[in-house]
Amino acid sequence: MNSLNAIRLFTAAVDAGSFSEVGRRLAMAPSSVSRQVAALEDSVGAQLIHRTTRKLSLTEAGRLYFERVSRILAELDEASAAVSHLEESPRGVLHINGPTAFGVRHIAPALPDFLDRFPEVRIELTLTDNFVDLLEVGADIAVRVGELEDSSLIARRLAPNRRILCASPGYLARAGTPECPRDLAAHNCLIYTRHHGNVNWNLGGPDGVAEVRVGGNLRTNNTEAVHAAALGGLGIALLPSWLVGQEVQAGRLVAVLAGYRASPGALDTGIHALYPANRHLSTKVRAFVDFLVERYGPRPYWEDPPAGGAGAAMPSADMRIR
């Protein structure tokens, strides 16, 4: 196996016309140059350079080898440069994977801004609701809501994953507004579940955590269905804030029992960006994660303004509800 260094020294010697000159230019002993070139000659099995103390001249084999090899070296440097270029600034294809509902509402709308800021990036967005292996599908980033399992991946928190109870103004006008968790038992609660069996909602409030068995005339394994039903005035739904926050802000839905937190004991299942834990994190991935972090901020736009806001111009949804 001939070493790349030997080949570089060979071409350098041809260019410089002297091993010593090469040594001078590259700050190494002439003897090293000599030995490397000799080793290269051994490896290809032919004399490449005729040496005199005064002059170097190429043999026919040397000419042939030099012509081909100098072009190859250039191509090799070019290949390295191309790869390095990729990392200079965000560039190339960025494969993003995420859940459908969140992706449609909060990833896709963000892409124009991102692409505007990084015009050399092309995005391939894959929205799926079944769990996929990042590497399997060739994704660079996955946005996950809730459960974090992949241990080999780095998770960067993007936003909290608060769930809020809400119903349409029409439903509340018709069925009344619950004032404490126990009131829920008397309401038509829209159940999102993947399993059979009873469903309990855990609500943490000032008096501790209350677990309420809830039920109603709709059970589904699809959050969007619950969402649509709630909008239609069917009942009270427990839905993530990123899904209904803006509807609440717009008044199409009204938050109820806003003083309580859903599943307070559960591990904080936030919204995260996951990406492989590599020594070299590609700039496009970093740029996109940073972009999302910045865009969502500590309190995402779909969340209500801070409850304790000092005389906020617009009262928070919590305020309005109470």
Next chain:
Amino acid sequence: MNSLNAIRLFTAAVDAGSFSEVGRRLAMAPSSVSRQVAALEDSVGAQLIHRTTRKLSLTEAGRLYFERVSRILAELDEASAAVSHLEESPRGVLHINGPTAFGVRHIAPALPDFLDRFPEVRIELTLTDNFVDLLEVGADIAVRVGELEDSSLIARRLAPNRRILCASPGYLARAGTPECPRDLAAHNCLIYTRHHGNVNWNLGGPDGVAEVRVGGNLRTNNTEAVHAAALGGLGIALLPSWLVGQEVQAGRLVAVLAGYRASPGALDTGIHALYPANRHLSTKVRAFVDFLVERYGPRPYWEDPPAGGAGAAMPSADMRIR
């Protein structure tokens, strides 16, 4: 500087789909493969391969790099192969340098046979009479008659450089045949010399060496001129056997004082092939030198048959003269 080995291991890993598999195929520890690839990634500044314990997958940078680099590796191997191929059997251009007179008579006529035996060789024959540096003119071989000076070159003896006294039959009929060196003083001796001043011919015979001051009505610095004059019957010439041997055999010239050797004390100035002393002697050079050695043999065709030949069919020139 990225090492070639690392690049080879990178492509091997892409092909094999696993560092361990590469290690198995190449009989090396998986850890080495891992480290080399990691070093390559550091050198280009980007992650090339996403690793899991179960699967390797290329990043975009890796795909890009792999595409370019695998083609480059193939070209590199091809370049080495091309050079090695040159040395498998005599092939390529063979630059031969030699003196004009000898080249015309004994090199050029040999070339058809050589090229017939080695059809892939192309010959570039340069005949010059001034001394040239082999490497300067890019020659692979020089044929030199007489003086050997280049010390860095390897000299392979091709033939002796005997000089013989001869004259045309017509001249001898007119002026008589010298029987001993001293007789030459009375003959018209054709002088080849590069310098001014007197010229002595040293003739070694059974009674020791006789030095005879010779002269005549022609002095020239051109051997061919002496040759032509001798053929024309002008006088007695001292000429190399390779120049006049065949004329003597044909009877156009007659050797005189054949029992004496010219310049017996001088170093044996034979005819040599000179070529650079390289570790890798190219096959075409070796083939050509071997070819000449074989063609000329221990007693070149231009020399008389051995004097002591047991009842040689044709008596030697020496014999005939005496």
Next chain:
DNA sequence: ATGATATTTGCATATTTCGCAAAGACAGGT
């Protein structure tokens, strides 16, 4: 001839690379 500079080789020293063992990770079978 002499001096300056060139290549090459021997030898001692650094640097790199390698392989082994251990640790952490993951998929599939029991």
Next chain:
DNA sequence: ACCTGTCTTTGCGAAATATGCAAATATCAT
């Protein structure tokens, strides 16, 4: 649900390789 086998990675000592210096030899210019 646990266990097993295989995979990658890292630490560490050993082996291989490369390097620089000095000396020997060779060449060109003065």
